[in-house]
Amino acid sequence: MENFYLDGTTKTPKLSLNPQTGKFMMSGRSIPENSIEFYKPLFEWLDEYVKNPSAQTSFDIQLEYFNTSSSKCLVEIFRRLEKIKDNDTVVNWFYEEDDEDMQESGEDFKEIIDLKIVMSMIES
């Protein structure tokens, strides 16, 4: 299985997922008008990945902004990762010290997603 890689733009995040090491990363902004269209290739890649995942999956997410349609896509991404058998997946949710909204978003996901989500504060 190939790596999934996309450069970031002013409206879409940088995405870098390595199926061998299980190291996933998302950073930047996620504010496309049509989030489903943007994330569809990633959903499909993840559908394949979860069939034969790495022993451990760790997903670093460090977003500056994301719109509400992207938040639904994040749920879709997490729902896929929930399917991994004997799940040892860790999501690291990064937020800046004074960014209450980003902190609250991480806590929202923690509440509704059945994965280990670690809140990681970045000191500003």
Added chain:
Amino acid sequence: MDFNNYYKLMQSSQVIMSYKGAASSKLLDGIISASQAKLDEIETKKSIHRKVVGILIEILQNIYHHFNKTSILPYLEDDSSVMFIFAKTSDEYIITAGNHILKSEILAIKSRIDEVNEMDADQLKAKYREILESGEFSDKGGAGLGIIDIAKKSGGKLGYEFIDHNEHLSYFSLIVKISAI
């Protein structure tokens, strides 16, 4: 917004940027980046800066998704339906964004905003999680997540106005205030 309110806003605040034009993705992106560049100059508090930009994005994308071109443009003289005013008083930012809607949409929009305004911070948070968890999903965001997000982030009540435009259309404005202190 009627002239009276517009006048009051202009008098009591500093207009950071305003726009009147079409609801195209490119133009709305332009407003977001121009507003952000202006904010870079005047807002030194990172947390407020971030909050204002986040709300701006959500408001403008909300217009983009819900502006129903095919049903509205036939009743308009030109396509410049969107009006956007980004202003600041001594203690708050005020974002007013409007577009034409069909008169038949008034009730649904009004009740959606009223419903959000009746919720306190905890209820908004719970409602947001509930919609997110249910996975109701469409390209338009759907299920009113956008308006809840705007209310949640702004921490205040959402203002709105409907002004008669013609036989078929009304002008809908959403007014969002964000504390600048």
